[in-house]
Structures are given as structure tokens and as C-alpha cells.
Amino acid sequence: MEMKVIEHATCTFCGCVCDDIELHADETRIHQAKRACVLGKAWFLNHTAEHKYPDALIDGRPATVDEAIEAAADHLYNADMPLVYGMSNTTCEAQKECVEMADLLCGLVDSHTSL
Amino acid sequence: MLRIIGGTVYDPANGINGQVKDLFIDGGKLVASAAEGRTIDATGMVIFPGGVDVHTHVAGGSINFARAMTPEDHRRTQAFIRSQTRRSGIGGMAPTTFATGYLYAGMGWTTVNEAAVPVLSARHTHEELADIPIVDKSCLVLMANNEIMLDLLEEGEYERAKQIVAWHIWAAKAYGVKAVNPGGVAAWKWGKNASQLTDPIEGYATLTPGSIVTHLARIVAELGIPHPLHLHCNNLGVPGNISTTLETVKHLDGARAHLAHLQYHAYGGDDWDTMKSEAAQLADYFNSHPNLTTDAGAVLFGDTVTISADGPWQHLLYKLTGRKWGNLDVENETGCGIVPYTYRPSNLVNAVQWATGLELLLLIDDPWRVFLSTDHPNGACFWRYPEIIQLLMSADFRKECMAPLPTAIKNRITLPEIDREYTLYEIATIISAGPARALGLHHKGNLGEGMDADIVIYNREDDIARMFGHPRYVIKGGEIVIEEGDIRETPDGREYLVKPFYEPDTEEFLRPRFEDRYCMSFENYPVEMERIERSQIQACASPDSSDSPQ
Amino acid sequence: MGGKVTCTLGEVKNRADFIVYWGGNPAECHPRHFTKYTLMQKSKFLPRGRKDRTVVMVDIRETKSVKAADIFLQVRPGKDFELMTILRAMVKDQEVSDEQIAETGLTREQLTDLIARMKGARFGVMFFGMGLSMTRGKHMNSAALLTLAAEMNAFTKFVAMPMRGHGNVTGADVIMRWQTGYPFGISFNRGYPRYNPGEFSTVDVLVRGDTDCAFIIGADPGATMPQPAIDHLAKIPTIVLDPHVTHTSRLARVHITTAPAGIAAPGTGYRMDEIPMPLRPALESPYPSDEEVVRRIKEAIAAKPDWMGQQPQMLLSQI
Numbered sequence: 001m002e003m004k005v006i007e008h009a010t011c012t013f014c015g016c017v018c019d020d021i022e023l024h025a026d027e028t029r030i031h032q033a034k035r036a037c038v039l040g041k042a043w044f045l046n047h048t049a050e051h052k053y054p055d056a057l058i059d060g061r062p063a064t065v066d067e068a069i070e071a072a073a074d075h076l077y078n079a080d081m082p083l084v085y086g087m088s089n090t091t092c093e094a095q096k097e098c099v100e101m102a103d104l105l106c107g108l109v110d111s112h113t114s115l
Numbered sequence: 116m117l118r119i120i121g122g123t124v125y126d127p128a129n130g131i132n133g134q135v136k137d138l139f140i141d142g143g144k145l146v147a148s149a150a151e152g153r154t155i156d157a158t159g160m161v162i163f164p165g166g167v168d169v170h171t172h173v174a175g176g177s178i179n180f181a182r183a184m185t186p187e188d189h190r191r192t193q194a195f196i197r198s199q200t201r202r203s204g205i206g207g208m209a210p211t212t213f214a215t216g217y218l219y220a221g222m223g224w225t226t227v228n229e230a231a232v233p234v235l236s237a238r239h240t241h242e243e244l245a246d247i248p249i250v251d252k253s254c255l256v257l258m259a260n261n262e263i264m265l266d267l268l269e270e271g272e273y274e275r276a277k278q279i280v281a282w283h284i285w286a287a288k289a290y291g292v293k294a295v296n297p298g299g300v301a302a303w304k305w306g307k308n309a310s311q312l313t314d315p316i317e318g319y320a321t322l323t324p325g326s327i328v329t330h331l332a333r334i335v336a337e338l339g340i341p342h343p344l345h346l347h348c349n350n351l352g353v354p355g356n357i358s359t360t361l362e363t364v365k366h367l368d369g370a371r372a373h374l375a376h377l378q379y380h381a382y383g384g385d386d387w388d389t390m391k392s393e394a395a396q397l398a399d400y401f402n403s404h405p406n407l408t409t410d411a412g413a414v415l416f417g418d419t420v421t422i423s424a425d426g427p428w429q430h431l432l433y434k435l436t437g438r439k440w441g442n443l444d445v446e447n448e449t450g451c452g453i454v455p456y457t458y459r460p461s462n463l464v465n466a467v468q469w470a471t472g473l474e475l476l477l478l479i480d481d482p483w484r485v486f487l488s489t490d491h492p493n494g495a496c497f498w499r500y501p502e503i504i505q506l507l508m509s510a511d512f513r514k515e516c517m518a519p520l521p522t523a524i525k526n527r528i529t530l531p532e533i534d535r536e537y538t539l540y541e542i543a544t545i546i547s548a549g550p551a552r553a554l555g556l557h558h559k560g561n562l563g564e565g566m567d568a569d570i571v572i573y574n575r576e577d578d579i580a581r582m583f584g585h586p587r588y589v590i591k592g593g594e595i596v597i598e599e600g601d602i603r604e605t606p607d608g609r610e611y612l613v614k615p616f617y618e619p620d621t622e623e624f625l626r627p628r629f630e631d632r633y634c635m636s637f638e639n640y641p642v643e644m645e646r647i648e649r650s651q652i653q654a655c656a657s658p659d660s661s662d663s664p665q
Numbered sequence: 666m667g668g669k670v671t672c673t674l675g676e677v678k679n680r681a682d683f684i685v686y687w688g689g690n691p692a693e694c695h696p697r698h699f700t701k702y703t704l705m706q707k708s709k710f711l712p713r714g715r716k717d718r719t720v721v722m723v724d725i726r727e728t729k730s731v732k733a734a735d736i737f738l739q740v741r742p743g744k745d746f747e748l749m750t751i752l753r754a755m756v757k758d759q760e761v762s763d764e765q766i767a768e769t770g771l772t773r774e775q776l777t778d779l780i781a782r783m784k785g786a787r788f789g790v791m792f793f794g795m796g797l798s799m800t801r802g803k804h805m806n807s808a809a810l811l812t813l814a815a816e817m818n819a820f821t822k823f824v825a826m827p828m829r830g831h832g833n834v835t836g837a838d839v840i841m842r843w844q845t846g847y848p849f850g851i852s853f854n855r856g857y858p859r860y861n862p863g864e865f866s867t868v869d870v871l872v873r874g875d876t877d878c879a880f881i882i883g884a885d886p887g888a889t890m891p892q893p894a895i896d897h898l899a900k901i902p903t904i905v906l907d908p909h910v911t912h913t914s915r916l917a918r919v920h921i922t923t924a925p926a927g928i929a930a931p932g933t934g935y936r937m938d939e940i941p942m943p944l945r946p947a948l949e950s951p952y953p954s955d956e957e958v959v960r961r962i963k964e965a966i967a968a969k970p971d972w973m974g975q976q977p978q979m980l981l982s983q984i
């Protein structure tokens with residue numbers, strides 16, 4: 001099986017954000033994360049491109065992403081004081097969307113920092 | 116399409132001084148005529164090209180550090196409530212990105228130049244610039260303390276140093292080069308400073324601040340960068356620093372340069388007790404040296420937060436004030452310091468600073484070479500520019516403001532003897548046409564056909580600060596963004612970059628030196644082009660052309 | 666007093682000949698911190714690498730990291746603030762009694778030696794971890810340490826830096842600062858950002874039952890927060906975006922599986938010293954990215970009637 005090699009990959013597991021990782025991956029999983037530490041290796045090797053979980057769940061039942069997006073938007077829109085929280089294990093691009101959504105909702109926005 | 120009929124136009128780039136003239140806009144540009152579209156009746160109103168800020172700090176690690184340090188200001192200041200199409204924001208000393216766009220556009224400024232960007236965090240700067248709505252933007256990369264370049268200059272490798280500068284401009288996706296306290300920030304990494312232009316810098320055997328200035332100005336000229344070296348001299352803010360400033364410009368060897376926030380570099384005296392303005396002496400020198408442009412870096416009384424790549428100065432300010440102190444040293448490249456500050460009219464030093472900024476603006480006789488700035492947020496926040504315009508246009512108002520200053524200020528300033536009052540034409544020059552030309556943005560600050568339709572329409576009022584603080588209409592790229600005091604549209608602005616030529620082997624030369632000093636991958640260091648939203652690359656002059664770009 | 670005197674990690678690599686870790690355990694929590702940034706690196710100014718550096722570990726117990734240190738100072742639990750205050754005084758040659766020192770669990774000799782080394786350093790750095798910032802005193806501890814570092818600059822070059830963890834939490838801080846002026850704990854209830862940790866911070870909001878809908882992304886509060894907070898999350902509509910079905914997903918009304926950041930989703934992440942890094946994903950996920958899903962939810966909300974109305978508003982000053 002042909003392995004794809006990604007050089008200078010970035011590990012976002014901890015705040016060191018090492019960007020010298022060499023990843024060897026096939027289509028479904030990463031087999032090697034060279035130069036990563038024990039935590040980083042576990043981080044890279046434990047995530048796969050398999051369809052392990054349902055796309056979405058509404059009230060515990062499998063649903064499509066479209067349905068779940070509508071349901072999420074309804075809940076947030078109908079709330080008086082919605083809260084947007086977390087934003088640790090995600091990209092800056094997603095974080096910007098989160099803050100914009102909280103602004104639109106006139107809600108609360110908070111990160112792990114407040115813990 | 117848009118037609119503006121009957122307004123009194125001040126367009127210094129085309130020598131138009133208060134003529135009634137119709138303007139037509141199509142496709143975001145000024146055109147000869149427009150058959151249809153909305154018509155604005157500007158009869159009796161004053162029309163300027165959109166303002167251009169040549170030197171401000173609005174995006175990136177330093178201003179964002181300042182935001183973190185001043186929550187007490189955010190919670191008392193102006194707030195922008197969100198609307199369906201517009202993000203919320205906070206104004207004040209260090210406004211949020213969205214508010215920065217609203218506040219600049221709200222007073223008719225449509226182009227801003229962020230004056231200090233380290234390459235290492237340039238990705239961050241561009242993300243913030245993308246979040247500043249309405250105005251067009253550019254930024255300058257910090258080079259005068261880049262140790263890789265300093266090492267090359269010390270080794271006498273001028274050509275290599277030039278290639279390295281070109282490479283870094285492009286890596287940062289910058290528009291030009293800024294030098295801050297040449298050698299002094301590098302020395303600050305050891306807690307030292309560089310105060311003598313001809314003394315070797317801490318950690319170097321022969322390299323001096325003066326030789327950095329000489330070489331960097333030449334490099335920028337030879338690379339054909341549209342904006343000349345943007346130079347923050349050594350010994351900022353220090354009594355008696357006029358000698359440093361004059362010595363620095365001599366080290367330019369006649370090359371073009373833009374002297375940043377000159378007010379902070381125009382002092383006489385030996386210490387804080389004897390400090391006085393030397394604006395008159397500096398203006399004299401400046402008037403006879405056409406290779407120089409400058410921005411005032413004027414001070415207004417009140418609260419602000421000072422941020423500067425000049426780390427040693429900020430440490431001194433912290434020691435003087437005992438207030439909060441933020442400092443961020445950036446490996447190999449630069450640093451920055453942050454200290455909240457209050458300029459008080461009762462404080463003799465502050466009063467001298469206030470007068471010095473105005474004196475420079477009034478004593479430099481060519482409005483094409485001195486521009487309005489406060490070095491935002493250092494001297495005052497940018498949204499206070501209309502107050503400075505009032506001070507420049509009214510000698511009586513200046514007298515009124517001088518009344519409460521300490522009596523000891525006599526003989527330390529020349530402002531009381533200056534009668535000059537700026538005309539509208541001169542104001543249009545120092546806030547728009549002049550800075551646009553100094554930046555080499557020829558389609559800005561110019562209401563000629565084919566130029567960008569960035570236009571401000573003011574109601575003519577006796578209250579000058581009110582007139583300039585609340586334009587009736589602001590048009591950006593042909594779109595009405597401010598109307599009757601309300602923000603109508605918040606389009607995204609462009610970002611200007613340059614791509615100077617460098618030899619193809621520069622990267623391989625640089626890589627080992629980079630890996631010695633940095634702790635990120637060389638491949639991840641340059642900002643990717645696709646990260647720059649609405650980028651526009653401006654041409655550099657060809658290397659063999661001897662003309663400076665005008 | 667206040668502020669923060671810091672630097673990027675490369676400065677530590679290049680210059681720091683004196684390194685303090687206070688309440689942190691990098692060997693287990695940030696495993697490459699020693700090798701990539703601090704202890705082991707050689708540089709132009711520290712050609713012998715580790716041999717040119719002195720490393721001090723301050724902690725309440727002997728963690729795995731202590732093995733890497735030259736000096737270990739075991740502070741009595743809950744006495745960090747007192748110790749830092751004593752150091753601030755002793756640095757300035759102010760008098761401190763033996764009883765006050767004894768309370769910290771350390772001796773005058775240890776502190777005198779530490780201060781001599783701090784003042785003798787060319788470039789000192791103090792890293793502080795959750796053992797300092799999350800224990801008795803919390804942010805007051807962080808402030809005391811940052812102040813000590815700032816005041817050391819009267820003698821020599823000194824900086825301080827928090828050991829941020831949790832992936833890209835630094836990015837969230839940085840972005841919230843430029844978009845709202847504040848780093849976390851923000852309310853847009855009045856249509857513009859306000860900041861008040863304790864009032865708008867998540868645990869407090871949940872425990873008081875102040876929120877009636879929670880959107881959770883890149884975190885699993887269902888596994889980490891106090892039980893009353895979790896109980897409230899279960900009571901209200903909670904929405905979770907995560908690459909896994911988490912503890913929080915199980916008590917949520919809506920869960921959407923997303924591509925893991927940096928592994929299957931591209932973008933940017935900030936290092937603990939606020940340097941942005943590009944992410945280079947190796948996999949193509951069957952799931953959408955967080956960015957895409959949040960944008961689509963935001964757009965679905967924006968498509969609904971806005972109760973704020975159309976008229977733009979501005980406050981000239983807040984009360």
C-alpha cells in the first residue's frame with residue numbers, strides 16, 4: 001500500500017504545537033508520526049478517517065448533518081441566553097466562526113481558559 | 116454608478132483647490148461621466164479624497180497584547196452594537212478590529228498602513244487585517260534588528276543582506292520595510308540599548324546603528340520598494356535626542372526615508388527637568404532635505420496605551436510610571452513593549468511633547484512631506500485626528516489650549532510664536548494626498564479619473580473638529596459606507612503587498628541560519644499567499660532604474 | 666503592577682541560561698518542551714546547550730520533570746503566593762522573617778541562593794503551569810509570578826510564560842481579544858462584548874443555571890466539569906461538535922461528528938507563545954470540518970428574523 005508522507009506537519013495536542021512532525025498515512029489512518037512525543041503519537045495514531053461514528057445524532061438517534069444543523073440552529077435561536085463554549089481542540093478558522101455566531105446570537109462565549 | 120454634484124473639491128494631487136466640480140463614479144473608480152445612478156447633491160459641501168494613515172498600529176501581536184492589558188478601558192468606552200450585517204465592537208485606546216474599521220471610515224479615512232510586523236507572527240497580523248472592514252490596508256515588516264541580516268552586514272555581505280530583506284518582505288506578505296531603533300532592540304534581548312549611532316551594538320564587534328541605517332535605506336531603494344525605508348530612529352522619547360535624529364538622517368547618505376513619529380525624536384535638554392522642544396531646528400534641517408518625509412506622531416492630552424517595538428524605551432516608561440508593563444521579545448527579529456499612559460497638560464514633559472508635534476506640523480513648510488499621525492495609539496488614538504486638524508487650522512484654538520500649560524514651559528517651546536493656520540487644501544495634503552504619495556499608492560489620495568473612488572464629503576462647519584469627526588458621506592471604492600453619521604455598508608478592503616526580486620538560492624542560504632535560531636519549521640515560516648484576502652501586489656521599480664518611484 | 670513580560674520560545678532556546686519551571690510538569694504534559702525549546706538546545710549564545718543552562722523546578726511534589734532539574738525547591742502546598750511575595754521582597758533586599766520563610770517549606774539559604782542565581786543570569790525565564798495557576802490563589806499566583814519576572818528586569822533580563830495546554834486554547838484567546846477586546850468569559854447580551862469572569866464564565870453560568878442552551882466545541886465538559894454544571898448541561902438543549910461521541914455528546918440533544926483539526930481538517934493553530942502555525946492534515950475525513958459546520962449553523966441562524974432590528978446603533982460610552 002502506497003503511503004502518503006506529510007512533512008512539517010503540526011501537532012495540536014498540547015501548547016507546544018510542534019510543527020516538525022513527519023506523518024506517514026494511507027487513506028484511513030496515520031501509521032507513523034516521526035519526531036512526535038508519546039502524547040503526539042497517540043494523538044495522531046488514534047484518529048482515523050473511518051466512518052466510526054454516525055454523522056450526527058439528534059436526541060440520541062442518528063441523523064443527517066443537514067438535519068442536525070437545522071436542529072442546532074433552532075435550539076440556539078430559540079434560547080434567551082445561549083452559551084458557546086470550548087474551542088480548545090479546533091482550528092482558529094472554526095473559532096472565528098464560533099465568536100461570530102455568539103455575536104449574532106447575543107449570547108455568551110467562553111473558552112477553556114476560564115476553568 | 117454614483118454622481119456627486121456641486122461640491123467644493125480639494126484634490127491636491129491634481130492641484131484642485133476648492134473648485135466646484137462634479138465627480139462621477141463607476142466600477143469603484145472615478146470616471147469622466149456617469150449617465151445614471153444615485154446623485155448626491157453636495158452643494159455647499161467640502162469634498163476630500165479619502166484619508167490615508169501612513170503610520171498606525173491596528174493589527175497583530177502588539178496591539179492585541181495591548182487589548183489584553185486594558186480591559187478597564189474597554190468597559191467604559193464607545194461600543195458598537197451589532198446589526199444584521201455588522202459585527203459588534205469596542206472602541207477606545209486599543210479598538211477591536213471591527214471597530215477599527217468603523218472608526219477610521221467614520222471619520223473619512225479609507226487606507227491604513229500597519230507599521231510594525233514581525234515575520235514570525237505575520238500570519239496573525241494578516242488575520243487581523245482581514246477582520247478590519249471597509250478600509251484598504253498594507254503593512255511593513257520589521258528588519259533593523261533581524262540578527263540574520265545584522266550578522267551579514269557585520270560580515271560585509273551586503274548583497275546577501277539585500278536578498279534576505281527581499282525574501283523577508285515577501286515571506287511576511289508586507290508592503291515595505293520598517294526599521295525600529297536599529298540595533299537597540301537586538302541589544303534589548305540582553306537588557307541593553309543602542310544609544311550611540313557610531314558605537315558597536317551589544318553582541319557585535321563592528322556593526323553600528325548608523326551602518327544599519329545606511330545599508331537598509333540603500334537596500335530598500337535598490338529593491339525598488341514603492342515606500343522608502345520607514346525609520347523609527349534610536350533614542351525615541353529621550354531628552355536631547357535631536358542630535359541622534361540629525362545624525363541618523365546623515366547616515367542615510369542622501370537616500371530617501373520616511374521618518375516615523377518625528378515628535379518623539381525632536382527634543383533638546385539633558386534630562387527630564389531640562390527637556391525642551393527642538394522642533395524648529397529639526398524642521399529647518401528637514402525643509403532643506405527633500406529626500407525625507409515624516410509623520411508627526413503628535414500627542415494629545417488624555418489616556419492611551421503606548422506600544423512600540425522599542426523594548427528598552429517601554430521598560431523605561433514602566434519604571435517612570437509604575438503602571439502595567441507588557442513586553443514580548445520575538446526571536447531573531449524584534450520585540451515589543453506595552454505601557455498604558457496618560458498625557459497630562461500639567462506635566463511639563465507631556466506639555467512639551469504636545470507642543471512639539473504641532474510645531475513640526477506647522478514649521479515644516481511642505482505639506483507633501485509631513486503627514487498627520489499620532490503613531491496610534493502611542494501619542495493619542497487615531498479617532499482623535501479631527502482635534503489635531505482643529506489645532507492646525509486655528510491659531511486662536513491653540514492659544515486657548517496653551518493657557519493651562521505650566522508656566523515653566525516658556526522658553527521650552529516655540530508654539531506661541533507660530534501664527535500659521537492650515538488651509539483646507541493643506542489639510543487634504545497632509546491627511547490624504549501626501550501620505551498616499553509617500554506610500555507609493557498613486558491611485559489613492561487622488562480624485563483624478565481612473566483613481567480609486569475613496570471620497571469624503573463634509574458639511575462645512577465652524578466647529579472644525581466636528582466637521583472632520585463627522586463627515587456627511589464617506590465613499591469607499593465607489594460604495595457609500597457612511598451616510599448621515601451611520602455605517603451603511605461594511606465591505607472588505609484590499610491588502611497591498613510587494614514582491615521584490617531575490618536570487619533563487621536565497622532560501623537555501625537562509626535555511627541553516629534560520630534553523631539555528633528559530634524553533635519552527637522553515638517551510639511553515641512564510642505566510643502563504645492564499646491567506647491574504649483580496650490581495651493586490653504593487654509593482655517594484657526595476658532594479659536598474661535610477662529614479663525613485665514617484 | 667500588572668502586565669506580562671514575555672518572549673517567543675525561540676528566545677528561550679537562543680538565550681536563556683537560567684530556566685525556572687513553577688508548578689508545571691513538562692516531562693509528562695509538554696514532553697518536547699525540554700528538548701525543542703529550553704534545556705537541550707544549543708545556540709550561538711549557549712554553545713554547550715544544557716551545560717550552559719541552570720534549571721530550577723518549583724513544585725509541591727517530586728514530579729518526573731524534577732529529574733531534569735539542577736535544583737528542586739519543594740514548596741509547601743498552597744504557599745506559592747507567599748513564596749513569590751517573599752522572593753519579590755528579598756530581591757529588593759527587604760526584610761523577611763525566618764517564620765515567614767519557614768511557612769513556605771524552604772530555607773533562607775535556598776532562597777538566597779536562588780536569588781543570587783536569578784540576578785547572576787544573563788537571560789532568565791520562568792515558565793508556570795497549572796500547579797500554580799489552578800491552585801489556591803489562582804490568577805493571583807500568575808500575577809505574582811509575572812510581577813516577579815517584570816521586577817527582575819531591574820537587575821537582568823527576565824521573562825515569564827504560562828505553559829498553555831489544551832491544543833489551540835491560545836488561538837481562542839488571541840481571536841477573542843482582537844474581535845471583542847477580551848480573552849474569554851464574554852457576554853454579547855447587550856449587543857456588544859462585555860467581560861466578567863465569574864459572571865460570564867462557563868462553570869459559573871452552568872452551576873447557576875443561567876444559560877438555556879449550550880454549544881460545545883473542541884471540549885468535553887461532561888467529563889471534566891463539576892457535577893452541578895454537568896447536570897445543567899443535561900437539562901438544557903446542548904449541542905456538541907466533536908470528532909468522537911464524547912461524554913458530553915451522550916447528554917446532548919444534538920451531536921455532529923466533525924473532522925479532527927490538524928489531522929483531517931486544515932487551518933491554523935497558535936503555540937503557547939502566540940505564534941500561529943499552519944496545520945497540514947494527513948487524512949481526508951468522511952466528516953465535515955468544525956469550521957464548515959459552525960458556519961452553516963451560523964448561516965441558518967442568520968436566515969431567521971433578527972429581533973435586534975435593522976437600525977445600526979452605537980453607544981458613546983458604557984455605564
